Amino acid sequence: MTGLNPNLLLAVPLAPLAGSAIAGLLGTRFFGNVVGRKTVTVATILGVLVAFLISFQTLLQVLDGATYNGTLYRWMTVAGINLEVGFQIDSLSAMMMCVVTFVSLMVHIYTIGYMAEDKGYNRFFSYISLFTFSMLMLVMSNNFLQLFFGWEAVGLVSYLLIGFWFERPTAIFANMKAFLVNRVGDFGFILGIGLILAYTGSMDYQEVFAKKDLLLAGTLPGTDWMIITVTCICLFIGAMGKSAQFPLHVWLPDSMEGPTPISALIHAATMVTAGIFMVSRMSPLFELSDTALSFILVIGAITALFMGFLGIIQNDIKRVVAYSTLSQLGYMTVALGSSAYSVAVFHLMTHAFFKALLFLGAGSVIIGMHHDQDIRNMGGLRKYMPITWITSLLGSLALIGTPFFSGFYSKDSIIEAVAETHIAGAGFAHFAVLAGVFITAFYSFRMYFLVFHGKERFGQPHAHGHDDHHATAHDDKHAVAHGAHDSDAHHEEEEDDHGHHGLEPGQKPHESPFVVWFPLVALAIPSVIIGFLAIGPMLFGDFFKGVIFVGENHHAMKELEEIYHGPVAMAIHGLQTAPFWLALAGVVSAYYCYMVNPRVPAWFYDKFKFLHTLLDNKYYMDAFNQAVFAKGARVLGTGLWQVGDRTIIDGFVVNGSAKVVGWFSSLTRLAQTGYIYHYAFVMIIGILGFLVYFLPFWHA
Numbered sequence: 072m073t074g075l076n077p078n079l080l081l082a083v084p085l086a087p088l089a090g091s092a093i094a095g096l097l098g099t100r101f102f103g104n105v106v107g108r109k110t111v112t113v114a115t116i117l118g119v120l121v122a123f124l125i126s127f128q129t130l131l132q133v134l135d136g137a138t139y140n141g142t143l144y145r146w147m148t149v150a151g152i153n154l155e156v157g158f159q160i161d162s163l164s165a166m167m168m169c170v171v172t173f174v175s176l177m178v179h180i181y182t183i184g185y186m187a188e189d190k191g192y193n194r195f196f197s198y199i200s201l202f203t204f205s206m207l208m209l210v211m212s213n214n215f216l217q218l219f220f221g222w223e224a225v226g227l228v229s230y231l232l233i234g235f236w237f238e239r240p241t242a243i244f245a246n247m248k249a250f251l252v253n254r255v256g257d258f259g260f261i262l263g264i265g266l267i268l269a270y271t272g273s274m275d276y277q278e279v280f281a282k283k284d285l286l287l288a289g290t291l292p293g294t295d296w297m298i299i300t301v302t303c304i305c306l307f308i309g310a311m312g313k314s315a316q317f318p319l320h321v322w323l324p325d326s327m328e329g330p331t332p333i334s335a336l337i338h339a340a341t342m343v344t345a346g347i348f349m350v351s352r353m354s355p356l357f358e359l360s361d362t363a364l365s366f367i368l369v370i371g372a373i374t375a376l377f378m379g380f381l382g383i384i385q386n387d388i389k390r391v392v393a394y395s396t397l398s399q400l401g402y403m404t405v406a407l408g409s410s411a412y413s414v415a416v417f418h419l420m421t422h423a424f425f426k427a428l429l430f431l432g433a434g435s436v437i438i439g440m441h442h443d444q445d446i447r448n449m450g451g452l453r454k455y456m457p458i459t460w461i462t463s464l465l466g467s468l469a470l471i472g473t474p475f476f477s478g479f480y481s482k483d484s485i486i487e488a489v490a491e492t493h494i495a496g497a498g499f500a501h502f503a504v505l506a507g508v509f510i511t512a513f514y515s516f517r518m519y520f521l522v523f524h525g526k527e528r529f530g531q532p533h534a535h536g537h538d539d540h541h542a543t544a545h546d547d548k549h550a551v552a553h554g555a556h557d558s559d560a561h562h563e564e565e566e567d568d569h570g571h572h573g574l575e576p577g578q579k580p581h582e583s584p585f586v587v588w589f590p591l592v593a594l595a596i597p598s599v600i601i602g603f604l605a606i607g608p609m610l611f612g613d614f615f616k617g618v619i620f621v622g623e624n625h626h627a628m629k630e631l632e633e634i635y636h637g638p639v640a641m642a643i644h645g646l647q648t649a650p651f652w653l654a655l656a657g658v659v660s661a662y663y664c665y666m667v668n669p670r671v672p673a674w675f676y677d678k679f680k681f682l683h684t685l686l687d688n689k690y691y692m693d694a695f696n697q698a699v700f701a702k703g704a705r706v707l708g709t710g711l712w713q714v715g716d717r718t719i720i721d722g723f724v725v726n727g728s729a730k731v732v733g734w735f736s737s738l739t740r741l742a743q744t745g746y747i748y749h750y751a752f753v754m755i756i757g758i759l760g761f762l763v764y765f766l767p768f769w770h771a
Contacts, residue, residue: 074137256312368408512657
């Protein structure tokens with residue numbers, strides 16, 4: 072424990088929390104709107120700025136060798152188990168602190184312009200600051216109790232943010248869906264924590280790691296399953312929920328019902344990265360079970376490949392970016408399963424910057440298009456929105472893994488790591504991440520070309536509506552049937568009597584204000600250069616030394632280190648490898664299909680309509696969940712209500728006991744005549760009965 076001031080570290084999560092309290096309590100009707108928008112804006116942005124500056128200073132100190140691992144507050148001690156609040160600050164947590172606070176700061180600034188006309192302005196700032204506090208508590212924790220607190224807190228705040236526009240049925244459906252799906256994952260997560268506590272007697276990370284042999288030696292009672300494998304799989308099920316891995320991914324696309332700033336925050340730096348961070352932090356445990364790693368590898372590969380396919384048919388600009396998030400989270404999970412934890416965290420970092428950039432760029436386009444999100448109504452925006460255009464292009468190039476861009480270094484390292492992995496499922500995973508390169512490039516540049524190039528399709532009298540395009544087929548069929556619109560179409564301003572969104576004939580798009588485009592520029596810079604600067608120390612240097620552990624039987628990182636000769640050489644070599652040519656093929660295919668010969672996608676749609684229908688229905692997973700789990704729960708609930716509540720409790724216990732008392736009273740009432748001689752007769756009979764009954768005892 073050297074070099075870091077715990078009081079200064081405490082200010083990192085507390086500063087955003089203070090901003091959230093000012094905005095949420097004093098800036099809303101809760102305490103009578105004591106402060107206005109200006110005070111709320113300053114308080115929340117200042118809180119996140121303070122957190123970022125301290126986090127950046129902390130990272131510099133950590134690079135110089137400083138660390139901290141200690142308890143700040145002991146809540147209680149139960150049966151020798153300490154329940155504490157504490158921080159573990161090392162290279163992993165310091166890097167995460169910087170990423171979370173920087174992206175959150177950009178989102179806060181962006182929100183000033185994006186939510187300017189929304190009546191819930193103060194409430195939204197309160198939520199996003201609270202979200203930042205929750206994620207910081209998660210990544211800074213040194214024990215499972217605090218980790219679980221942050222884990223649940225980000226889930227709770229995401230529920231509030233996804234359903235921010237709670238007047239709309241689709242928003243309520245989406246936030247409830249996110250909440251329930253995450254509860255499924257969290258059930259596995261808390262089981263994993265329970266097993267760790269049961270077998271090690273501690274929830275402190277370092278104590279658990281020191282006693283990992285106890286987990287390795289045990290088996291689950293009544294089975295021959297190794298405790299370490301069961302524990303790791305349970306922990307990863309929690310990560311499947313938070314980081315949206317198949318089949319617990321279904322909540323993430325619907326999170327687009329929230330405003331664009333929170334889409335960027337959820338998808339880039341908070342919540343979805345929590346699972347990747349947790350598995351990396353728990354690397355000393357996961358390295359003990361090849362079975363768990365194989366499970367992680369296969370789940371990640373399925374997510375990376377099959378969620379990418381869904382991005383191809385989306386027409387909502389935000390949903391295209393959302394499905395790319397699902398696919399990229401799959402890449403990170405594949406890296407975890409390959410024991411390349413540092414590569415997974417590296418991709419988490421690079422992805423945070425360019426994914427936040429793409430989401431905020433999509434929001435800028437939505438503003439310029441008068442809140443129309445359908446990419447079929449766009450085209451030619453390059454000349455009207457030059458800053459949004461160039462920053463979105465840089466983000467797209469980073470996403471597809473273009474050499475010298477940040478995404479190239481992390482994504483290419485994942486593909487190479489999988490190629491060097493020999494555990495079960497590695498062959499399928501390698502195919503999935505390679506195929507995913509082409510798919511990612513195709514749907515990313517399909518969106519890019521349709522939005523920024525080609526014919527201007529906005530301001531048309533017969534523009535595509537929000538209710539008829541495939542991208543916005545919501546799961547809440549009832550809400551859709553009543554004409555619910557997509558997420559950012561909620562904005563009330565500039566809306567005609569028919570609820571139309573989009574540019575009127577003759578109107579032109581416009582570049583967004585400074586507070587909107589400045590975060591785009593600020594995020595574009597690390598999206599281009601951070602991979603080049605960080606790959607050496609993060610993957611092949613001492614950045615994660617003593618923090619992330621890799622077993623001697625897993626050689627992927629050693630193989631990567633042998634073929635690494637610097638970022639320039641890696642990028643030049645990347646121009647000759649399959650991922651680059653697959654990405655280039657994806658870009659060229661998208662250009663030909665949507666700029667040169669639009670009849671090609673029309674032909675594919677006609678010939679493979681069944682496949683389009685399958686993708687449009689998201690592999691029918693939502694329908695399955697509705698039919699089996701949702702309706703099953705309703706049937707179970709109805710049965711419990713009809714049989715358990717009405718028949719057994721109300722009918723038998725409550726009403727039945729009353730009827731028994733009434734029946735017994737009706738009998739005893741017959742004996743109450745009011746005549747003294749009747750009562751005297753009963754007393755004499757009673758005494759006689761006692762004498763007869765106790766006579767044998769007297770003789771004895």
